[in-house]
Amino acid sequence: MDASTTKRVLLLGKTGVGKSSLANTIFGETIFQINHLSGSKNHSTQAETKSIHGRSLTLIDAPSFFDAGSSKEVMKPEIVRCTTECAPGPHVFLIVLKVEKFTEQERAVITNILDFFSEDALKYAAVVFTHGDQLPEGVKIEEYVSQSEGLSDLVKKCGGRCHVVDNKYWKTDEDDYRSNQFQVAELVKTIDNIVVDNEEGFYTNAMxxxxxxxxxxxxxxxxxxxxxxxxxxxxxxxxxxxxxxxTDNSPRRWMKGLAALAVIAGILAALAHILIDSNVGKAITEATLIEQIVTPIATVVEEITEKVPEVSESVGGIVETVTDVIQPTVETPPTLDFFDICSDLFERIYDPWNPFE
CATH class of the missing domain: 1.20.5 (Single alpha-helices involved in coiled-coils or other helix-helix interfaces)
Known part of the structure; x- marks a missing residue:
């Protein structure tokens, strides 16, 4: 399958809502491993690609690290696994909920999802309900959603996109509403529409x-x-x-983190020196930058790479970033706020996978 035309679909939801079963229902066969142990944290990210209704889809079944009370430290490897599987970003999010009362626990899961990604992710999202057999006879999912303020608000933010399946009972091939075959066909159309609405793009962020x-x-x-x-x-x-x-926590990785911190400390110290000691209104010249910033940073880099040669590449990247940050200050009055510059540097070089996070 051509990876360039394959759409990445990330399934999100709390433990026990039926994400893995939904993935199997969409693919029409048992591909994803189902964990029947309620509340188990042993479920790992799974990703599989298959052609469905003439479209190549990669379904990524994320673990339930959005559950309330989940330990970020324990779940970090799965967060990393999920991120690497859906990089550079999912084309579609499927937020999976059961046909049941929308409680504070469900609200907390949605909040955790949006905290991890952002509310912008909802432009790429649809809500899919499982356990469709709990839907009253003759009632469509839109009507069910309208009876809950919380669900109505969520689905509205997702562009009104919602579907319902029943992974256990709706096994018939009948072309009616209470049929997985019908619902999956409608869901695939929704996936197409989300991709078109977002101009063939996908959700992404800095991470x-x-x-x-x-x-x-x-x-x-x-x-x-x-x-x-x-x-x-x-x-x-x-x-x-x-x-x-x-996910490597070897001593070398810790040394990289230490080296990066040392470089950052040198950078900020040099910036503080030039910003504090410069006369107000006096232009910062290139010679001043070389003398008071570039040279001190180069000294720090030389000392670190001499002691830890394997960090030279990552340190070099940081130095390039610093050059980009300080370049606009050449020949301009030093009126920039020191803390703004520090904040900008931090945002540019922060590594979420660094052990010193």
């Missing part, structure tokens, strides 16, 4: 973009020594390698 850069870099490395591996095989191996790197 997903950084993960994708790492994957592409690993793909290039694999290509140079892969022999006759296909692009799909290369991508799969690259994703796996990046996942391992991101």
């Amino acid at each position: 997903l973009q950084e993960v994708e850069k790492a994957i592409q870099k690993e793909e290039e490395r694999i290509k140079r020594s892969s022999g006759n591996m296909s692009q799909d095989e290369i991508r799969k191996q690259a994703v796996g390698n990046v996942f391992k790197m991101m």
Whole structure:
């Protein structure tokens, strides 16, 4: 299958709502492993690709790290796995809920999802209800949703997109509303519409973009020594390698974090020095920048890379970022706020996978 035309669909929801079963229902066969242990945290991210109704879809069944009370430290590997599987970003989010009362627990799960991504993600989302047998006879899902203020608000934010399936009972091939075959066909149309509405784009954020850069870099490395591996095989191996790197807590990784902090400390100290000591209204010249910022930073970099050679590449990237940040200050009055500059630097070089996060 052509990866460039495959649409990534991320299934989100709390433990026990039937995400894995929904994925199997969409694909029409049992591909995803179903965890029948209620409340179990052993469920891992699964991703599979298949052609359905003439479209290539990758379904990514995310673990329930959005459950209230889930330990971020314990779930971090699965968060990383989910992120690497859907990088550079999902085309569609399917928020999976049961046909049941919309309680504070469900509200908390939605809040956790939006905190992790953002409310912008809802422009790419649809709500899918499972356990459709609980839907009163003759009642459509839109009518059911309208009876709950919380559900109505959520579905409205998702562009009014909602569907219902029943992974256990709606097994008939009849072309009517209470049929998985009918509902899946409608859901695939909704996926198409979401992609079109977003101009063939996908949801992304800074974290997903950084993960994708790492994957592409690993793909290039694999290509140079892969022999006759296909692009799909290369991508799969690259994703796996990046996942391992991101969850590696070896001493070398800790040294990288320490080196990065040392560089940042040197950068901020140099910036503080020039901003505090410069006369108000006096232009900051390129010579001043070289003397008071570039040279001190270069000294710090040299000391770190001499002691820890393997961090030279990541340190070099930080230095390039600093150059981008300070360049606009050349030949301009030093009226910039020091804390704004520090904040900008932090946003540019912050690594969410750094052990010092």
